[in-house]
Amino acid sequence: MTEKENRDARTRAADSLVSIYERQIIDGTLAVGMPLPPEREIMQSFSVSRTVVREAVQTLSAKGLVEARPRFRPVVRTPGYDAAIEAVGSVVNRLLTVPGGVRNLFELRIMMEAALVRGAALHADKHHVARMKQALADNEAAISDSQRFFETDVAFHRLLYEVPDNPVLPPIHQAYTDWLSSHWTKMPRDPERNHVNYRAHCRIFEAILFRDPDAAEFVLRDHLDDAWNQVRQTFEET
Amino acid sequence: MTEKENRDARTRAADSLVSIYERQIIDGTLAVGMPLPPEREIMQSFSVSRTVVREAVQTLSAKGLVEARPRFRPVVRTPGYDAAIEAVGSVVNRLLTVPGGVRNLFELRIMMEAALVRGAALHADKHHVARMKQALADNEAAISDSQRFFETDVAFHRLLYEVPDNPVLPPIHQAYTDWLSSHWTKMPRDPERNHVNYRAHCRIFEAILFRDPDAAEFVLRDHLDDAWNQVRQTFEET
DNA sequence: CGTTCCGATTTGGTATGACAAAAACGCACA
DNA sequence: TGTGCGTTTTTGTCATACCAAATCGGAACG
16 A cells, blocks of 8 residues: 555556455455445546456455355455365365375375374363264264265364364365365275274274373374375375 | 356356366466466457456466466466465465464464474484574574574474475465564564573474473473463454 | 577557346335 | 336456557677
8 A cells, every 4th residue: 555556567457456455355444245346336446447357356256355256246255264275275286286295285184183183182171072972983883884984084083173272273174175085085995994994083082081192193193194005006106 | 167168157257267277287288387378369269358368367376376477478387385375375364363363373383383393303313403403503693683583583493394304394384484474573572582482492402302202392382382472462362 | 600689579458338147226016 | 014027237248459568580790
């Protein structure tokens, strides 16, 4: 806003518009759920053509600040960690195609989840424990149904992301499962393997019950490493 | 993409173009560094107006798949974890304004960094140790200069993200420092406080040398919690 | 033969006007 | 009060035009 749109020929008018509305959205001038002004109104306000207005709106939409359903007025989106995840979707998908990409992301997940089970072992309260117990039961009940087992498997791991009361974490878990799911579902699955995974979950749970972070981390790493070895066979990297 | 661009009136032509080029970039048809075709060429290829072409390019740029410097032909960007960070910038900045946003992000950082020091204590080799030693020396030498101390402080922490050989991690560190820096630089700084931080770094380093993950984690958490208490005073949340 | 420089051409950035179709609006009607 | 239909907005798209900057090609030069 200091020198803003002096239009140096090296700045795009659309970009200026984007940053203007970005600010308005961030500082709350444009509240959540509020629609952006009509395009023709914007073009008159800033004396720009409709072309730049539309480009600006498109960009705001791509950045995840507004939701622009076709034919509808773009509305300011709820600030959420899920919007952030969505915004990186394209780039991450691309990263997964470069050599070692899947491996790198999965190792990050292992690292985070190891930290999470340590935290769970130290801080999980009765409520969390009860939910994990339930999740384990669901998990066991689905051993014979690989599809359902996969879902309960994901659900069990998700609980780990809910123990710290940090709203950033659940979307991260969602992101991991979304991004890795295409590789994950290719993993061979059968009741025997499901049973192995179920037992691993049980051991993780027990370690948490015993408030033993080292054991919890060890078992979890073992569990995820094992899973990785299953997955890696579906594509040959290094 | 099963029925793609039949143009149901409920899909935007620009969005179709975006997903088409998204695919071409991901599968390598459009190699890194390669420029997109001229706009007029694209419009003929797909029989669309230049408006939609421009909107599509803008979106690809916002998504971080191409780099579109004004007046220059957009070129396919190198797939990098930094591009991912950049793509979420706007959303994250907004998240930092919601109540508890900074706190949530910083706690995520504490969790990750705690996991990293554990890993460093277990796996850091001579090379890493040497670099940390150097970083500590730089850190000590800058105690009297708060500006430089801040830089060496960041540099020391960055090393933690480099111990695992995972290219995802350094950009994450970069992201943390970028996003939190505005709050961070408001923190009161003086040589005495710098000295406290320096000593904390030393203790972290020692714990790593002694291959003692528990001590390393403890000291690091203490260090970051302390930093948080300094920062939180600059804005009152809960 | 390589380099530099200049003009012609290409290409991106923006503006204007137009039109179809869908959404939003308002008003009459039940 | 609620509902339905016609009118008015508004978005999505296209076509065209112009300017200025980038690019390209060849001429002039070392």
